[in-house]
Amino acid sequence: MRERFKEYLEQLQSKNLLRFLRTVESDQGPEIIFEGKKYLNFSSNNYLGLANHPYLKQAAIEAVEKYGTGSGASRLITGSMSLHEELEKKIAAFKGTESALIFNSGTQANMGAIPALVGENDFIFSDELNHASLIDGYRLSKAKIEVYRHGDVGHVGALLAAPPNKGVASSAPTQISPIDGRSQGSPLRIIITDSIFSMDGDIAPLPEIMALAKKYDCLVYVDEAHGTGVFGKSGKGVVEHFGIDPKNHRLIQMGTLGKALGSFGAYIAGSKDLIDFLINKARTFIFSTSLPPAVLAASKAAIELIEKDPSHREKLWENVRYFSRVGAQFIAPTGMMNHAPTSPILPIIIGDAKKTMEVAQQLFEHGIWATGIRPPTVPEGTSRIRLTIMASHTKEHLDRCLEAINKLFNK
Numbered sequence: 001m002r003e004r005f006k007e008y009l010e011q012l013q014s015k016n017l018l019r020f021l022r023t024v025e026s027d028q029g030p031e032i033i034f035e036g037k038k039y040l041n042f043s044s045n046n047y048l049g050l051a052n053h054p055y056l057k058q059a060a061i062e063a064v065e066k067y068g069t070g071s072g073a074s075r076l077i078t079g080s081m082s083l084h085e086e087l088e089k090k091i092a093a094f095k096g097t098e099s100a101l102i103f104n105s106g107t108q109a110n111m112g113a114i115p116a117l118v119g120e121n122d123f124i125f126s127d128e129l130n131h132a133s134l135i136d137g138y139r140l141s142k143a144k145i146e147v148y149r150h151g152d153v154g155h156v157g158a159l160l161a162a163p164p165n166k167g168v169a170s171s172a173p174t175q176i177s178p179i180d181g182r183s184q185g186s187p188l189r190i191i192i193t194d195s196i197f198s199m200d201g202d203i204a205p206l207p208e209i210m211a212l213a214k215k216y217d218c219l220v221y222v223d224e225a226h227g228t229g230v231f232g233k234s235g236k237g238v239v240e241h242f243g244i245d246p247k248n249h250r251l252i253q254m255g256t257l258g259k260a261l262g263s264f265g266a267y268i269a270g271s272k273d274l275i276d277f278l279i280n281k282a283r284t285f286i287f288s289t290s291l292p293p294a295v296l297a298a299s300k301a302a303i304e305l306i307e308k309d310p311s312h313r314e315k316l317w318e319n320v321r322y323f324s325r326v327g328a329q330f331i332a333p334t335g336m337m338n339h340a341p342t343s344p345i346l347p348i349i350i351g352d353a354k355k356t357m358e359v360a361q362q363l364f365e366h367g368i369w370a371t372g373i374r375p376p377t378v379p380e381g382t383s384r385i386r387l388t389i390m391a392s393h394t395k396e397h398l399d400r401c402l403e404a405i406n407k408l409f410n411k
């Protein structure tokens with residue numbers, strides 16, 4: 001058995017794909033400590049800098065005092081506490097939906113909700129760069145999967161228009177399923193997409209996707225892991241950014257609480273029927289101990305903060321604009337930036353995995369923590385340095401990172 005483990009690891013090593021952990025000895029601020037030394041943090045998804053914010057910390061401490069450390073059971077047993085209900089109400093109000101449901105993480109939300117929504121007679125239309133947890137959700141669902149080219153609305157439209165998907169509906173007799181209330185005769189079709197692509201930082205063409213959903217009568221499941229708290233006039237996400245009606249009955253919004261919101265967990269927001277359906281059908285919801293009080297209170301505090309104080313979001317975007325304006329001067333000419341910066345995620349595409357890890361190591365030696373990203377997280381030949389900007393970066397932090405990159409790429 002040990003041979004088997006070793007062989008696998010050696011194979012990875014020989015392809016420069018071996019991964020290892022680095023232990024951070026501080027909080028998740030713009031400067032993090034590793035082996036007693038300070039590094040500038042350019043890899044965190046803590047976009048708004050809330051993960052160590054006093055307001056969230058205080059809320060978590062108070063929740064522990066009042067409700068203790070654990071929830072003791074899954075939601076359907078005794079683990080549905082006041083804070084779960086308060087947070088779900090808060091999320092629904094924030095997102096402008098009828099209802100919301102907390103999941104223990106984004107991965108659990110996607111791996112629970114997708115197989116609950118679609119089964120073997122149904123169809124999933126998926127962007128080729130969707131997050132791994134969405135892909136794992138499809139695999140569990142047994143639905144037929146049509147992968148479309150990244151962000152290519154024309155391609156989704158062509159897939160939706162083409163047989164065999166089209167013909168199936170009319171041939172089978174309509175029967176209402178006792179389990180999910182859906183008409184068994186008509187396969188469900190669902191378009192699934194990240195709103196902001198996690199490794200590329202570009203934005204999904206959501207308005208066009210919603211139009212296709214209307215035209216072809218399907219649902220849209222949008223993963224706002226990187227949109228929530230960052231996009232839209234009031235930080236509600238990409239759905240708000242595009243002015244899409246959050247109550248649109250075709251729309252299912254998923255998002256996470258562990259990135260810009262500085263806490264942990266995830267949610268699905270939509271109609272009350274959808275939420276009641278998921279409570280009864282999503283296995284990762286049903287069969288897992290619910291989130292503990294401290295985490296719930298921190299998430300709720302994060303949304304309160306985002307609602308009453310736009311300064312974190314404004315500072316984040318100011319930083320993104322500054323960094324990309326200065327950085328573009330020397331990164332863009334190298335052809336290593338694959339799109340104009342649209343989000344706090346700024347990938348520098350290097351291609352080769354080995355070269356990418358060398359660049360990451362050189363940046364590390366300059367005191368910059370900027371993780372190299374390799375397959376299978378990104379497609380073969382597109383290894384990259386994925387930089388992320390935070391509201392808590394000072395101009396001096398940004399300049400130091402820019403200088404280090406400039407030195408490396410223009411030597």
Ligand SMILES: *Cc1c(COP(=O)(O)O)cnc(C)c1O
Pocket residue numbers: 104105106107108110131133194198223225226256257258265266
């Ligand atoms: C991070 C991420 C997830 C997973 O969320 P966790 O709460 O970290 O499990 C899901 N989807 C996307 C697009 C992500 O970036």
